Amino acid sequence: xxxxxxxxxxxxxxxxxxxxxxxxxxxxxxxxxxxxxxxxxxxxxxxxxxxxxxxxxxxxxxxxxxxxxxxxxxxxxxxxxxxxxxxxxxxxxxxxxxxxxxxxxxxxxxxxxxxxxxxxxxxxxxxxxxxxxxxxxxxxxxxxxxxxxxxxxxxxxxxx
Numbered sequence: 347x348x349x350x351x352x353x354x355x356x357x358x359x360x361x362x363x364x365x366x367x368x369x370x371x372x373x374x375x376x377x378x379x380x381x382x383x384x385x386x387x388x389x390x391x392x393x394x395x396x397x398x399x400x401x402x403x404x405x406x407x408x409x410x411x412x413x414x415x416x417x418x419x420x421x422x423x424x425x426x427x428x429x430x431x432x433x434x435x436x437x438x439x440x441x442x443x444x445x446x447x448x449x450x451x452x453x454x455x456x457x458x459x460x461x462x463x464x465x466x467x468x469x470x471x472x473x474x475x476x477x478x479x480x481x482x483x484x485x486x487x488x489x490x491x492x493x494x495x496x497x498x499x500x501x502x503x504x505x506x
Contacts, residue, residue, distance in 0.1 A: 358417055358418065358420075358421060359420075359421070361431065361432050361433075361436050364418065364421055364440070365436060365439060365440060365443075367414050367417060367418055368418075368439075368440055368443040368444065368447075369443060370414060371411065371414045371415075371418075371443070371447055372443045372446055372447055372450075374407050374410055374411050374414070375411070375446070375447050375450040375451060375454075376450065377407055378404060378407050378408075378411070378450070378451075378454055379450045379453055379454055381400050381403055381404045381407065382404075382453070382454045382457040382458065383457065384400050385397065385400050385401070385404070385457070385458075385461060386457055386460070386461055388400060389461045389464055389465060390464065392468070
């Protein structure tokens with residue numbers, strides 16, 4: 347392997363390439379955050395069709411972010427020494443991008459946790475409604491069985 351060739355396992359090393367990946371990562375996190383905001387609106391509105399589309403888009407972004415993370419892995423593992431090879435402006439930009447990515451990711455996680463709580467409450471409400479419906483159905487079935495056994499649907503004419 348020559349000096350200009352790298353195996354995919356080596357990841358990246360050139361500061362401009364690293365910064366390019368960090369910029370791309372920042373852009374993807376911005377999209378992910380906008381999808382999380384859209385998801386919140388759809389969860390609140392209980393709009394399942396578009397929600398599934400947003401979730402698919404988020405999955406695609408997660409795949410792209412995983413690829414970038416894998417490529418940046420070696421740099422991340424040796425960040426304390428790698429950062430000394432950057433110029434001051436490069437280091438400032440890298441740190442700004444890394445901090446921004448962490449902030450965006452924290453906001454996405456917070457949105458997702460809130461959406462999970464909303465969906466959990468909704469699921470519990472549906473479960474309670476189904477239980478009430480099931481109990482009402484059992485009561486109706488008992489009335490019907492009694493009516494079939496006695497041949498009468500009500501007992502209003504018994505009191506006289």
